[in-house]
Amino acid sequence: MPELPEVESTVRYLQEKxxxxxxxxxxxxxxxxxxxxxxxxxxxxxxxxxxxxxxxxGKYIICELEGGTQKLNYLLMHLRMTGSIDxxxxxxxxxxxxxxxxxxxxxxxLHYHDPRKFGKMYLVSELAFLETKLGPEPLDPLLNTEKxxxxxxxxxxxxxxxxxDQSNIAGIGNIYADEALWFAGLHPRARTKKVTLLKAxxxxxxxxxxxxxAIEKFGTDFGDGVVEMGGYAPSIYGRAxxxxxxxxxxxxxxxxxxxxxxxxxxxxxxxRSGSCTxx
DNA sequence: CAAACTCCCTGTTAGC
DNA sequence: TGCTAACAGGGAGTTT
Numbered sequence: 001m002p003e004l005p006e007v008e009s010t011v012r013y014l015q016e017k018x019x020x021x022x023x024x025x026x027x028x029x030x031x032x033x034x035x036x037x038x039x040x041x042x043x044x045x046x047x048x049x050x051x052x053x054x055x056x057x058g059k060y061i062i063c064e065l066e067g068g069t070q071k072l073n074y075l076l077m078h079l080r081m082t083g084s085i086d087x088x089x090x091x092x093x094x095x096x097x098x099x100x101x102x103x104x105x106x107x108x109x110l111h112y113h114d115p116r117k118f119g120k121m122y123l124v125s126e127l128a129f130l131e132t133k134l135g136p137e138p139l140d141p142l143l144n145t146e147k148x149x150x151x152x153x154x155x156x157x158x159x160x161x162x163x164x165d166q167s168n169i170a171g172i173g174n175i176y177a178d179e180a181l182w183f184a185g186l187h188p189r190a191r192t193k194k195v196t197l198l199k200a201x202x203x204x205x206x207x208x209x210x211x212x213x214a215i216e217k218f219g220t221d222f223g224d225g226v227v228e229m230g231g232y233a234p235s236i237y238g239r240a241x242x243x244x245x246x247x248x249x250x251x252x253x254x255x256x257x258x259x260x261x262x263x264x265x266x267x268x269x270x271x272r273s274g275s276c277t278x279x
Numbered sequence: 280c281a282a283a284c285t286c287c288c289t290g291t292t293a294g295c
Numbered sequence: 296t297g298c299t300a301a302c303a304g305g306g307a308g309t310t311t
Contacts, residue, residue, distance in 0.1 A: 080287095081306095115290070
């Protein structure tokens with residue numbers, strides 16, 4: 001499932017592949033993928049326009065457009081669970097799971113692929129709403145321990161729930177939430193209100209560690225065809241029943257917030273801080 | 280405000 | 296072997 005590292009990898013790929021490309025035609029194969037427009041209106045608004053830049057905010061891919069008469073200058077793409085993007089230089093047959101295809105003037109094509117159809121595209125004129133709905137970027141150096149601690153204190157919930165809520169902090173999903181909590185030696189069900197400044201620092205450091213390492217490896221590959229890219233090997237996520245890499249204890253799977261959650265009860269005690277400190 | 284639930288979807292897997 | 300039902304999950308929305 002694409003989270004911040006997978007989205008960041010996709011953004012870097014698109015920067016290389018589509019900046020400067022001009023849209024010749026658009027084919028919407030699943031109308032609900034386009035959240036803001038009808039397929040016809042979407043196509044009309046996009047034909048003739050050029051991709052000026054590609055960036056990211058949380059798990060949203062932001063394509064800045066130029067040209068055209070409308071004010072709709074941003075094409076946002078969210079991959080949700082199973083979305084992925086392929087840019088190819090020539091014509092390619094339509095895949096069973098392709099939902100939207102952009103045809104470029106130079107003959108290239110962008111295939112938006114999404115088996116489960118949860119992904120969305122938005123064509124909008126401003127980005128302010130993203131700042132309203134999303135918390136800070138975890139890798140933003142302006143986010144320091146004190147600010148992160150204050151964010152935690154503002155909420156009364158579990159750490160896992162806190163990390164998954166994009167309005168608290170942007171870009172973390174189920175995999176990297178579990179990874180970060182394990183590295184920090186914190187229990188997913190620990191309460192946000194009880195986190196000390198020291199533990200907040202440990203958690204923020206762990207979040208940055210797992211996200212940075214995953215970006216370097218182009219994300220996580222589950223071998224199930226859902227996310228195709230990366231070489232990041234989770235330390236705890238998806239390893240229920242296997243041994244903890246730090247203490248050899250057995251990794252448990254519990255459910256928090258209707259999400260499967262992986263932890264080592266020895267390294268991530270609920271009450272006192274354990275013998276295993278994060279890295 | 281938080282928690283719990285529903286919805287959107289389909290590929291995979293467990294169970295019969 | 297072939298079927299069905301359960302399950303996974305991000306995020307928006309609704310209800311408790």
